[in-house]
Amino acid sequence: MSLGKRQLHELLFYMILTRKLEESLARLHRDERLSSPLGLRSGLEAVSVGAAFVPTPKDVLASSLPTTGALLLRGVKPAEIVLEFLGKGAEPSAGRSGIRHFGDLGRGIVATTGHAATHVSVMAGMAFSAQVQRQDRVALALVSDEAVATGDFHEGVNFAAVRKAPLVVVVVRFPSAGRTGPLAGSEVSQLYERARGYGLTSLPVDGSDLLQVVQVVETAMDRAKTGEGPTLIEAPLRSSTRYFGNDDAVPAPFGEAARLDPTRSENETDVDANPIWRFERFLLQQDWLSEAERTGLSARADEAVSDALRAADAAPSPSALALEDRLFHQVS
Amino acid sequence: MTEVTYLEAIRQAMWEEMERDPRVILLGEDVGLYGGAFKVTAGFLEKFGKDRIIDTPISEEGYTGVAIGAAFNGLRPIVEFQFIDFIANAFNMITNFAAKSRYRWGAGVPIVMRGPSGGGVRAGPFHSQNPEMHFVHTPGIKVVAPATVADARGLMKAAIRDEDPVLYLEHKKLYRHVKASSADLESQEDVVPIGKAIVRRVGEDIVVVTYSAMLYVALEAAEILAKEGIELEVIDLRSLVPLDKELILASVRRVNKVMILHEDTRTGGMAGEIAAIVAEEAFDDLDGPIVRVTAPDTPVPYAAALEDAFIPRAEDVVRAARRLAAY
Numbered sequence: 001m002s003l004g005k006r007q008l009h010e011l012l013f014y015m016i017l018t019r020k021l022e023e024s025l026a027r028l029h030r031d032e033r034l035s036s037p038l039g040l041r042s043g044l045e046a047v048s049v050g051a052a053f054v055p056t057p058k059d060v061l062a063s064s065l066p067t068t069g070a071l072l073l074r075g076v077k078p079a080e081i082v083l084e085f086l087g088k089g090a091e092p093s094a095g096r097s098g099i100r101h102f103g104d105l106g107r108g109i110v111a112t113t114g115h116a117a118t119h120v121s122v123m124a125g126m127a128f129s130a131q132v133q134r135q136d137r138v139a140l141a142l143v144s145d146e147a148v149a150t151g152d153f154h155e156g157v158n159f160a161a162v163r164k165a166p167l168v169v170v171v172v173r174f175p176s177a178g179r180t181g182p183l184a185g186s187e188v189s190q191l192y193e194r195a196r197g198y199g200l201t202s203l204p205v206d207g208s209d210l211l212q213v214v215q216v217v218e219t220a221m222d223r224a225k226t227g228e229g230p231t232l233i234e235a236p237l238r239s240s241t242r243y244f245g246n247d248d249a250v251p252a253p254f255g256e257a258a259r260l261d262p263t264r265s266e267n268e269t270d271v272d273a274n275p276i277w278r279f280e281r282f283l284l285q286q287d288w289l290s291e292a293e294r295t296g297l298s299a300r301a302d303e304a305v306s307d308a309l310r311a312a313d314a315a316p317s318p319s320a321l322a323l324e325d326r327l328f329h330q331v332s
Numbered sequence: 333m334t335e336v337t338y339l340e341a342i343r344q345a346m347w348e349e350m351e352r353d354p355r356v357i358l359l360g361e362d363v364g365l366y367g368g369a370f371k372v373t374a375g376f377l378e379k380f381g382k383d384r385i386i387d388t389p390i391s392e393e394g395y396t397g398v399a400i401g402a403a404f405n406g407l408r409p410i411v412e413f414q415f416i417d418f419i420a421n422a423f424n425m426i427t428n429f430a431a432k433s434r435y436r437w438g439a440g441v442p443i444v445m446r447g448p449s450g451g452g453v454r455a456g457p458f459h460s461q462n463p464e465m466h467f468v469h470t471p472g473i474k475v476v477a478p479a480t481v482a483d484a485r486g487l488m489k490a491a492i493r494d495e496d497p498v499l500y501l502e503h504k505k506l507y508r509h510v511k512a513s514s515a516d517l518e519s520q521e522d523v524v525p526i527g528k529a530i531v532r533r534v535g536e537d538i539v540v541v542t543y544s545a546m547l548y549v550a551l552e553a554a555e556i557l558a559k560e561g562i563e564l565e566v567i568d569l570r571s572l573v574p575l576d577k578e579l580i581l582a583s584v585r586r587v588n589k590v591m592i593l594h595e596d597t598r599t600g601g602m603a604g605e606i607a608a609i610v611a612e613e614a615f616d617d618l619d620g621p622i623v624r625v626t627a628p629d630t631p632v633p634y635a636a637a638l639e640d641a642f643i644p645r646a647e648d649v650v651r652a653a654r655r656l657a658a659y
């Protein structure tokens with residue numbers, strides 16, 4: 001995919017917006033205006049924005065990661081995201097599901113459940129049904145590395161493999177220190193070894209590098225569309241901080257918007273590990289981004305977040321009278 | 333005159349719906365090449381092809397998820413569980429994904445989940461269960477349990493045409509033992525609405541509310557009791573969700589005594605739920621205690637002597653009815 005300067009700026013904008021929006025949610029939580037667990041993670045911006053940049057409106061996406069960026073790319077407005085967190089979401093959720101399990105088939109977003117990989121077989125079904133209906137449609141599922149230990153992941157991926165269904169699964173590998181996941185929970189730490197067990201192709205990508213993510217997801221989706229079957233993409237992150245909202249303090253990088261400024265770090269390793277800084281550095285080095293443009297994108301993201309928060313404040317909560325509505329289809 | 337079995341009625345209903353609607357697909361273990369463990373889908377693969385008849389890996393959670401995804405993408409899948417006991421493996425997908433989907437994000441899941449349930453064929457604890465209450469208790473799933481040939485056919489058609497997930501419980505003991513003439517079948521409604529119970533026998537002394545294979549136990553007991561001057565009214569629920577409360581309450585208000593009979597185990601069973609509804613809404617109409625006749629709270633045992641003691645029999649109903657009639 002050949003990207004023009006404008007598209008590159010848009011990609012950067014969505015990564016910055018993702019981070020700033022999530023930081024604003026963390027602040028809402030800290031200020032006790034939001035009590036739901038947040039389940040947010042920094043460091044995912046390249047995967048969520050990069051992977052969701054590739055699908056067309058006909059394709060479908062589901063993610064059990066904190067995928068603010070992917071939702072934005074699928075056309076979900078920042079205000080909708082804040083509203084969902086506040087339990088004020090409009091149709092189709094009507095305040096019932098929350099953003100972590102948001103879905104809207106009209107925008108090609110399949111909702112997930114609260115478990116790590118329940119959506120993988122649902123997306124395999126999306127892919128399989130697209131195949132038998134001769135639709136030019138690919139299903140893209142994003143999961144965390146914890147998901148690969150589940151039966152859901154295995155059964156869904158295996159079904160797609162058996163049917164050569166157009167499914168792309170991106171597995172984000174979080175840094176291993178102090179957590180469970182394949183490194184702790186499996187003797188097989190590299191996804192390509194698992195993929196071989198399913199008879200699948202596996203593609204590695206640096207999950208902190210936006211353009212790599214775009215390129216690899218595009219390759220996988222092309223394979224799917226030409227009948228070559230599912231692909232597993234392994235996207236390790238170099239750095240990620242999680243904020244579930246159960247802690248007293250909002251940890252960096254969520255606490256400080258200033259951390260977005262790449263000039264604050266002289267350390268190249270830090271920049272490599274931060275998808276936003278890394279992409280900014282690349283654009284600046286290529287002379288595809290000026291300081292003024294960078295400041296402008298950041299200001300635009302600030303404005304979008306402010307607008308979203310204002311809209312969320314003004315929106316009403318759902319009526320308790322609707323509590324029992326829409327459990328089943330109603331004939332109108 | 334041609335006889336149609338309960339199994340054949342299920343087969344015919346699916347066949348006709350697949351002919352009528354190209355969106356209907358069928359998936360499960362051995363449903364294609366082998367024609368299903370009970371041969372319910374024999375000939376389907378040859379007729380409808382491999383894009384619509386899907387032999388799946390053994391992966392109930394996975395292929396139920398596949399069916400949900402296919403439903404989101406415009407198809408109307410029928411999922412076969414080779415034995416309904418294995419639906420336990422798909423519990424998460426059914427209760428957390430299919431059941432909640434329309435409510436929480438407006439995405440309907442028009443799938444039918446069907447499979448052989450119930451005991452009495454010496455199949456032991458993993459091929460004889462009645463799992464209905466796991467799903468009756470989960471808001472968002474419809475549950476049907478036909479007892480007759482006409483209902484097996486009509487409820488399957490209704491389930492396939494329904495816009496929401498429907499659990500269709502087919503009692504394996506009825507498969508080849510319950511028959512109807514094809515002429516009788518043709519005179520019946522093509523589609524039996526989900527959520528409507530039916531009075532199978534009118535009586536004035538005790539209402540027996542039941543469903544699935546226990547209908548025949550109730551009717552057998554009614555014949556015995558009639559000779560003693562005790563007349564049972566027998567209600568066949570047909571659907572457990574939605575439950576036809578109005579029909580149950582109308583009978584209770586007229587007859588004033590009620591017994592609930594089911595093959596499922598006792599605690600947390602359908603009988604407890606119906607007893608509560610009757611107590612809340614028709615207490616003043618009762619002339620005796622609400623009585624439950626059910627299987628005991630054990631797994632389904634394998635040995636014939638044990639299974640016979642597990643599944644309610646006509647004599648159990650007769651004994652309970654005599655006690656209740658004395659009030």
